[in-house]
Amino acid sequence: GAVVSQHPSWVICKSGTSVKIECRSLDFQATTMFWYRQFPKQSLMLMATSNEGSKATYEQGVEKDKFLINHASLTLSTLTVTSAHPEDSSFYICSARTLAGNSNQPQHFGDGTRLSIL
Amino acid sequence: TQLLEQSPQFLSIQEGENLTVYCNSSSVFSSLQWYRQEPGEGPVLLVTVVTGGEVKKLKRLTFQFGDARKDSSLHITAAQPGDTGLYLCAGQGSSNTGKLIFGQGTTLQVKP
Numbered sequence: 001g002a003v004v005s006q007h008p009s010w011v012i013c014k015s016g017t018s019v020k021i022e023c024r025s026l027d028f029q030a031t032t033m034f035w036y037r038q039f040p041k042q043s044l045m046l047m048a049t050s051n052e053g054s055k056a057t058y059e060q061g062v063e064k065d066k067f068l069i070n071h072a073s074l075t076l077s078t079l080t081v082t083s084a085h086p087e088d089s090s091f092y093i094c095s096a097r098t099l100a101g102n103s104n105q106p107q108h109f110g111d112g113t114r115l116s117i118l
Numbered sequence: 119t120q121l122l123e124q125s126p127q128f129l130s131i132q133e134g135e136n137l138t139v140y141c142n143s144s145s146v147f148s149s150l151q152w153y154r155q156e157p158g159e160g161p162v163l164l165v166t167v168v169t170g171g172e173v174k175k176l177k178r179l180t181f182q183f184g185d186a187r188k189d190s191s192l193h194i195t196a197a198q199p200g201d202t203g204l205y206l207c208a209g210q211g212s213s214n215t216g217k218l219i220f221g222q223g224t225t226l227q228v229k230p
Contacts, residue, residue: 006160032216043124043206043223044161049215057215093160097216106151107208107218109160 003027004096006110013084014118020080021113023094029074030096034107035067038091050077084117091115120145120211124221131197132229139192139205139224147209150190151218152181155204197228 003026011019023033031052036044048069050056056069066088068080077096081088091114095107124141131137141150149168153161165174167183167190174181178201180193190207204225208218 004160034217041204041223041225043220046217046220049217091158095160105216106163106166107216108163109153111160112158114158 002098002108004094004108004110006094006113008113009111010114010116012116012118015085016083017117018080018082019084019115020078021092021094021115023077023079023096023110025075025096025108028096028098030077030098031074032097033071033077034095034097035069035077035079036093036095038093038112040091044093047079081115084115086117089115089117120147120209120219122207122209122219122221124207124224126224127222128225130227130229133198134196135228137194137197137226139207139226140189141191141207141209141221142189143209143219144188145209145211146187147211147219148187149210150183150187151208151210152190152192153206153208155206155223157204161206194226197226199228199230202226202228 005024007022033050035047047062048056048058050071052071058064071077093112095109098105122143151166152164155161165181170185170187172183178195182191206223207221
C-alpha cells in the first residue's frame with residue numbers, strides 16, 4: 001500500500017515554458033503533500049508543504065510565484081514551475097503523508113520528475 | 119533549527135564487508151526514518167524508529183534509535199552490490215507539520 005505516483009517522470013522543454021508536475025496518492029488520502037528538489041548526489045531540499053484546501057507553506061528562499069502549488073483534493077497536488085529557466089533544471093520529488101491520527105506517519109515518495117530546461 | 123548530521127557522505131567498500139552509517143543531532147526527534155534511493159527514483163522507506171533505544175532489523179540491515187532520540191545508526195552486515203545506493207535518514211521534529219529533517223545522505227558503493 002501507500003503508493004504515490006508522480007507524472008511526468010521526465011520533461012525537457014525550452015526556456016520560458018511553464019511546466020506542471022502532478023503528484024497523486026493512489027491508495028490513500030493525503031491531507032499533506034511535500035515538494036522537494038534534489039541535486040545530483042545530494043539530499044532532498046524541502047521546497048514547500050501543501051495542505052489540502054489551503055495555501056502551501058514555502059520554505060525560506062523558495063519563490064512562491066515561481067513554484068506554484070495547488071492541492072485541490074486529498075489525492076492530488078500539482079507543482080507548476082513558471083517561466084522555467086536552465087537554473088530550474090533539477091530532480092523534483094513529491095511525497096504524501098496519510099491522514100493525521102498518528103503524528104509519526106511516514107512520508108511516501110513519488111518516483112520524481114527529471115526537469116531539463118534548454 | 120533542527121539539523122541532522124549524517125556520516126559518512128561517501129562510502130566505497132568490497133562485497134562482504136560491514137558498514138555503519140550515523141545520523142546525529144542535538145535535537146530530539148519524535149521519530150526517525152531511513153530511506154534508500156536509487157538513481158532517478160524516489161526514496162523508498164526502509165524503517166521508522168519511534169522509541170528511544172529501539173532496534174529494528176531488516177535482513178542484513180540493523181537500525182538503532184538512540185536512547186535520547188537524538189541519533190540513529192544503520193548497520194549493514196556482509197554488504198552486497200545490490201545494497202549500492204543513497205541512504206537517507208530523516209527525523210520528524212516536534213511540530214505537527216509532518217515536515218522531515220533530512221540528513222545529507224550517504225552514497226554507498228559496494229564493489230563485487
